[in-house]
Amino acid sequence: MPEGKLCNKKPVATREDLDALLADSNGRQYYAEMEQLDVDAEKLWATIQKTMKSRTKTWLDICAHCGLCADSCFLYSVNERDPKQVPSYKIQSTLGEIVKKKGNVSNEFMRMCMDTAWSKCTCCNRCGSFCPYGIDMGVMFGYLRGLLNSQGFVPWELKIGSGMHRLFRAQMDVTVEEFVDTCEWMVDEALEEWPCLEIPIDKEDADIVYMINAREAKHYPEDIVEAAILFHVAGENWTMPSEGWEMTSLSMFAGDWEACKMQVETVYGAMERLRPKRMVATECGHAYRATVIEGPYWAGRPDGQPPVECIHYVEWVAEALELGKLKIDPAKKIKEPVTVQDSCNYVRNAGLRDCTRIIMKHIAEDFREMAPNKEHNYCCGGGGGFNGIGRYRKQRNIALKMKREQILATGAKFVIAPCHNCWDAIRDLEEEYEIGIRWSFLKPLLIKMLEVPEHLLPQE
Amino acid sequence: MFTKILFATSGSPCCDAAARVAFDLAARYNAKLFVYHVLGVPSRGFSQVVVDVRTGEKVELDEDYTLWVKDELKNTYDRQMKGGVECEIDTAVGIPHREVLRKARQEDVDLIVMGASTTGCEADADAYQRHFAGSTLQRVAKASKAPVLVVNRPVASFWGGFTNIVFGADFSKASEHAFKFALKTARELNAQLHVFHAIDIGSTHSLISQKELDDKMIEARDRMRRKYLIQTGDFKNVSADIWEGIPYVEIVKYAREKQADLIIMAHHSKDVGDEESAFGHTLEQVLLRATCPVASVNRPDKIQNM
Numbered sequence: 001m002p003e004g005k006l007c008n009k010k011p012v013a014t015r016e017d018l019d020a021l022l023a024d025s026n027g028r029q030y031y032a033e034m035e036q037l038d039v040d041a042e043k044l045w046a047t048i049q050k051t052m053k054s055r056t057k058t059w060l061d062i063c064a065h066c067g068l069c070a071d072s073c074f075l076y077s078v079n080e081r082d083p084k085q086v087p088s089y090k091i092q093s094t095l096g097e098i099v100k101k102k103g104n105v106s107n108e109f110m111r112m113c114m115d116t117a118w119s120k121c122t123c124c125n126r127c128g129s130f131c132p133y134g135i136d137m138g139v140m141f142g143y144l145r146g147l148l149n150s151q152g153f154v155p156w157e158l159k160i161g162s163g164m165h166r167l168f169r170a171q172m173d174v175t176v177e178e179f180v181d182t183c184e185w186m187v188d189e190a191l192e193e194w195p196c197l198e199i200p201i202d203k204e205d206a207d208i209v210y211m212i213n214a215r216e217a218k219h220y221p222e223d224i225v226e227a228a229i230l231f232h233v234a235g236e237n238w239t240m241p242s243e244g245w246e247m248t249s250l251s252m253f254a255g256d257w258e259a260c261k262m263q264v265e266t267v268y269g270a271m272e273r274l275r276p277k278r279m280v281a282t283e284c285g286h287a288y289r290a291t292v293i294e295g296p297y298w299a300g301r302p303d304g305q306p307p308v309e310c311i312h313y314v315e316w317v318a319e320a321l322e323l324g325k326l327k328i329d330p331a332k333k334i335k336e337p338v339t340v341q342d343s344c345n346y347v348r349n350a351g352l353r354d355c356t357r358i359i360m361k362h363i364a365e366d367f368r369e370m371a372p373n374k375e376h377n378y379c380c381g382g383g384g385g386f387n388g389i390g391r392y393r394k395q396r397n398i399a400l401k402m403k404r405e406q407i408l409a410t411g412a413k414f415v416i417a418p419c420h421n422c423w424d425a426i427r428d429l430e431e432e433y434e435i436g437i438r439w440s441f442l443k444p445l446l447i448k449m450l451e452v453p454e455h456l457l458p459q460e
Numbered sequence: 461m462f463t464k465i466l467f468a469t470s471g472s473p474c475c476d477a478a479a480r481v482a483f484d485l486a487a488r489y490n491a492k493l494f495v496y497h498v499l500g501v502p503s504r505g506f507s508q509v510v511v512d513v514r515t516g517e518k519v520e521l522d523e524d525y526t527l528w529v530k531d532e533l534k535n536t537y538d539r540q541m542k543g544g545v546e547c548e549i550d551t552a553v554g555i556p557h558r559e560v561l562r563k564a565r566q567e568d569v570d571l572i573v574m575g576a577s578t579t580g581c582e583a584d585a586d587a588y589q590r591h592f593a594g595s596t597l598q599r600v601a602k603a604s605k606a607p608v609l610v611v612n613r614p615v616a617s618f619w620g621g622f623t624n625i626v627f628g629a630d631f632s633k634a635s636e637h638a639f640k641f642a643l644k645t646a647r648e649l650n651a652q653l654h655v656f657h658a659i660d661i662g663s664t665h666s667l668i669s670q671k672e673l674d675d676k677m678i679e680a681r682d683r684m685r686r687k688y689l690i691q692t693g694d695f696k697n698v699s700a701d702i703w704e705g706i707p708y709v710e711i712v713k714y715a716r717e718k719q720a721d722l723i724i725m726a727h728h729s730k731d732v733g734d735e736e737s738a739f740g741h742t743l744e745q746v747l748l749r750a751t752c753p754v755a756s757v758n759r760p761d762k763i764q765n766m
Contacts, residue, residue, distance in 0.1 A: 025522035185565060189603045192633075192759070219554050 004033025009040070009152040011256060012163025021163065026390050027156025037152050039110055045103030047150055052099070056143060059135045060096050063088050069137065072130035074378040074402040075120055087127040087137040090120050095144040114153040117144050117255075119392035122384035122399070124344040129375065145255030154254055155389045161250030162259040169266045170214040170246035179217050180242050186225035195458050199228045202274065203239035208316075209276035209308075210240050211247040211267065211291070213284045213420050226443035227282065230317075233450055234325035238280075244270025247281055248420075249290035253385030257298070264295035271307040279310040283441050285345030285419035286383070288312050293350055312346050314355035314418050317442060321362045327451040334364040334445070337412035341370070341403075341426065342377035343419035351375075356418065359442065363449055368410040378402045380417070382425030400429040408435060415439040461648055461766050462489045464569040468496050468560045468600070471533050475575030478611035481753060482573040483540040485609075485619050486547070491570070493547045496563050497533055498556040499526065508553065526551055557599035564604060570762050572600060572608045598744055601727040605761035607641055608727075611753045615721070622651050622721035628711045628746070629657045631683050635726035638757035639688045642724040644766055645755075647695055654718050655688055655700040658710035677702060708745035720752050727758040 003009065005020070007030045012018050024030050069087040070076050076085040083089060094113040098105055105113075121141040128136025148154060149162075164171050174182075183199040190197055200206070208231070216223040224240075231238045244266045251259035271279060281288045292310040296303070311319075320326040340360060346352045353374035360367040370377060381400035386392060403425065407415055417423040417439050426439045467482035469475040486493035499521060500510025508521040519525055533549050534541070541547050552559040564572055574597055601608045617623070627642040629635055639655075646653035659676050661668050680702050692698050703710045715723050727743050747754050757763065 023523060025520050025524075185562075189561075219558065221558065 002036075002038040003152075004030070004037060006030045007033035007037055007152055007159075009150065011259065012159065012166055015167060018160065018163045018167060021156070021160050024156070030156045030159075031391070034111065034153065035107065037107060037110075039103075039105060039107055039151055041103040041105070043103075044098070044105075044147065044151060047147060048099060048103060051146070052143070056095075056140055057099075059133075059140060060092070060099060062133055063092065063135055064133075065089075065092075066132070069127040069131050069135075072127045074124075074126070074381070075122075075399060078398055078401045085120060087121070088135075090116055091137045091140050091144070095140055095147070098144075098147065110148065110151060110153045113144065114148050114155065115392075117141050117148060118155050118158075118385060118389060119395045122344075122379045122382070122386050124379035124383055125349055126344070126376070126378065129348070142252075142255070145253075146257050147255070149255035149257075154256075155385070155391055157388050157390065158250060158254035158256075158385055161385075161388070162254040162256035165249065165251045165256075165259045165263045169244070169263060170217075171248050171250045172214040172218045174214055174217045174246075176242050179245060182217050182221050183224060183240065186221050187228065190225045190229065193458060194229055194232060194456070196456070197225075197228060197232050199224065200239045201242050204273075205275050206237050206239040207277045208236055208238035209271060209274055209279050210238055210282070211245050211270075211279055211287075212240075212282040213248045213287050214246045215248075215420060216282065217245075223282070223441070223443060226447055227313075229447055230320075230326065230443060230450075233452055233456060234320045236325075239274060239276065241270035241274055244268075244273075247291040248284060248287040250385070250388075252286065252290045252294065253388075260290070260294070261298045264291060264298050267291055267295070268299055268301075268307050276308055279306070279308055280316045281310060281312050283313045283418040283420065283423075283443065285343035285421055287420075289345040289349055293345075312350070312352055312355070313442065314346070314352060314359060317446065318355040318358040321359060326446065328362050328446075328449045329451045332449040333362075334414070334449075335366065336414055337366045337368050337410065338364045338414045338416060339368045339370055339407060339410040339412040341380060341415055341417040341419065341422045342374055343417075343422050344377070344379050344383055345419070347377065348375045356416075360416075363445065366412075368412045370406045370410055378406065380419075380422035380425035382428065383421050387421055387424050387428070397428075397432050400425060400432060404429055404433050404435060407437060413437050416442060416445070418442050461644070462486075462491045462570040464494070464567055465489075465491050465571045465573060466494045466496055466560070466564050466567065466569040466606075467573045468498070468556075468563075469533070469575060471497055471529070471536055477614045478573050478575035479537060479540065481609065481611045481615060481619060483537070483543065483545055485571070485573070486545040487543055488620055491546075493545050494563065494567055494569065495533060495537060495547060495549045496560065497529065497549075497551045498559045499529065499551050499553050510553070521553060556596040557603075560596065560600050561603055564600075564606060569606050570766065571606050572604055574600065574608060574610050575612070595744070597747070598727075601743065601756040602758060605759045607724075607755050607757045607762065609753055609755045610747050612747060613751055615753055617721050620649065622649050624654065624718050624720045624722075625649075625651050626654045626656055626711070626715045626718055626720040626723045627688075628707075628723060628725040628742075629655055629684060629688060630707075630726060630742075631657075631680075631687060632726055634758045636687065637760040637763050638724055638726040638755075639691070640760075640763045641755065641757045641766070643692060643695065644763070645722070645724070646697065650697070651721070652697045652699070652718075653692075653695075654714070654720070655684060655698060656711065656714050657684055657702045658707040658714075659702065659704040660707050661704050673704060677704070708742045708749070711742070711746050712749045715750055715752065720750075722752055723750055723754045725754065725756055727756040 073087050079085045094116050123138040123142050125138035161171050247267050249263050340356045381403045386396045417426050465486050509518045510521050512519045530549050625646050657680050
């Protein structure tokens with residue numbers, strides 16, 4: 001059987017497509033169909049010739065198989081140093097083979113590639129910083145995911161995820177109306193405690209446009225109002241777009257390049273429409289990577305930059321604390337030992353390592369660094385889509401062990417994780433291994449510690 | 461008094477007492493009853509797993525499971541549903557307190573009825589574990605526009621048979637709304653309304669001078685008169701008392717002495733998410749300890765037109 005009903009080479013195009021996939025719980029039928037899916041070798045080779053740039057070719061060619069990348073990979077370490085988890089082996093035995101064979105590979109091989117690309121690499125890019133040649137297996141796995149996706153070999157959840165982006169321009173089914181209504185609802189709930197609080201929608205020429213992760217709108221709307229409170233207290237002139245507020249990209253995890261472009265163009269469209277001075281991104285790592293680092297290339301922007309200056313939430317908080325826009329009550333600083341999870345996507349891959357240290361200086365009395373940390377930190381264990389794929393749950397749980405050991409070594413029982421993916425992974429880590437930790441985003445912590453100017457308080 | 465009631469239930473026996481009151485109320489006021497169950501917290505991308513309330517086991521969340529749960533809810537409340545109450549069963553996936561509030565807002569309900577929060581309700585324990593600190597109940601009570609009626613234990617009398625209502629006054633803004641609700645309820649049911657305030661003496665180890673206590677007593681008496689009692693008008697079944705002690709203990713003791721069928725209080729805790737205060741503040745303690753239902757009111761919206 002060449003093309004399955006659910007598992008095929010066509011991306012999700014309609015609500016019916018999406019519903020059919022969603023109805024197939026855990027992708028049982030989907031993965032069964034995948035076993036029969038034909039590999040279109042001609043198309044695969046044509047795609048490679050069209051899209052594989054000289055950097056990838058060179059990287060595949062010059063890898064000396066020296067194995068120095070092995071110890072850089074947390075998945076190698078937590079899987080008992082299995083040689084099959086050595087980054088160079090992982091990429092050479094998948095992408096390397098496909099290229100060598102000019103796309104003439106079997107269905108079984110493609111499924112092995114899928115399992116490798118999504119359960120043996122989180123695209124954390126740590127190996128790239130230890131390779132003497134600077135070969136980045138994470139980047140190449142990102143590329144391999146794209147090739148696999150174009151042939152229909154993509155985990156079920158991620159086909160749904162990128163389908164959501166295609167239909168809703170968000171990773172979850174949140175419409176413009178629902179989003180605006182949610183903002184109104186949240187303000188309504190908070191008004192009593194925060195008089196004059198607002199979430200200005202579609203305000204043009206504001207200083208800040210704030211963009212988020214669809215999960216916040218769908219399941220954790222408190223997060224949106226917490227951001228609103230902090231902007232309010234800091235006296236920022238800010239807004240949110242009614243369309244283009246979602247900056248995550250499950251399509252990036254899925255390797256659905258077309259959907260990546262669609263999504264980020266919606267986000268850039270909002271920036272161009274509202275002309276803010278800056279964009280502030282919520283506490284999410286991959287959303288920042290998708291919108292700020294990779295997005296400009298997907299959208300074909302000649303300068304490689306988004307339309308306006310984009311900063312991550314930790315940058316905004318660090319700046320607001322340093323400038324005194326947000327003031328912390330010294331008596332309310334965190335007294336217990338606390339550690340911070342450095343998100344690969346905006347620390348290793350975007351250089352924002354100092355922001356959280358500045359923040360910790362303001363809010364914590366006993367900040368403990370993980371080891372290693374900053375740009376050398378390990379992935380939380382659930383990055384690159386790993387958290388969300390049921391098929392690889394077992395492998396993901398093993399992957400959490402590195403973070404567990406790192407956290408335990410700090411002696412802290414409290415972990416600040418300013419990234420949705422890391423936050424999820426650390427929550428799951430506690431559920432799986434019960435090491436007695438708590439974890440939090442920055443926003444709710446900051447609100448509890450703020451010195452609020454008198455005129456912003458409710459009058460009793 | 462009520463036209464739409466939302467009964468948020470885990471479907472487990474710990475909600476049976478609440479179910480009885482909810483169906484009772486709906487029948488009495490000819491109100492539409494929404495029986496609402498939140499299946500669980502989503503966490504697995506699109507392959508969602510929830511903890512089944514009855515078995516405590518992880519199950520895949522799919523259409524079959526959802527239909528089965530709805531069916532189970534129908535069976536659980538079968539007898540009550542046959543009583544002629546207009547009733548709608550629905551489920552949702554999400555963070556429990558958020559979904560209950562969402563439903564209440566969507567349907568514009570006048571009252572939310574909930575069961576026990578911390579004893580034996582896996583759904584809540586799960587939410588708590590997942591670090592949505594503070595119980596579902598506490599978070600619903602804080603943000604809800606409608607009064608939230610919590611039934612923790614089997615109740616002795618039906619809503620219509622309530623004869624003694626205790627109003628726990630704390631002089632906050634929210635407590636003004638709560639008082640309006642208490643007065644309306646007492647009038648409606650022709651019950652005795654006991655307005656009560658407890659002066660907080662802090663911990664038993666901190667000494668407070670008798671002079672200070674007397675001053676506080678005088679001040680509280682004055683505020684009680686000006687803030688609440690003045691509103692009672694021609695309603696004469698009102699008494700007022702002020703005691704000193706640890707507020708939640710005093711309220712529970714007072715309710716016992718007055719053989720209260722219902723306690724009404726304001727919810728005005730600001731620190732819902734705080735680990736230490738998660739179960740620590742007065743309302744939560746009263747909820748856990750009182751033998752009768754407790755209604756929490758935080759906002760005026762639904763009280764106005766009642």
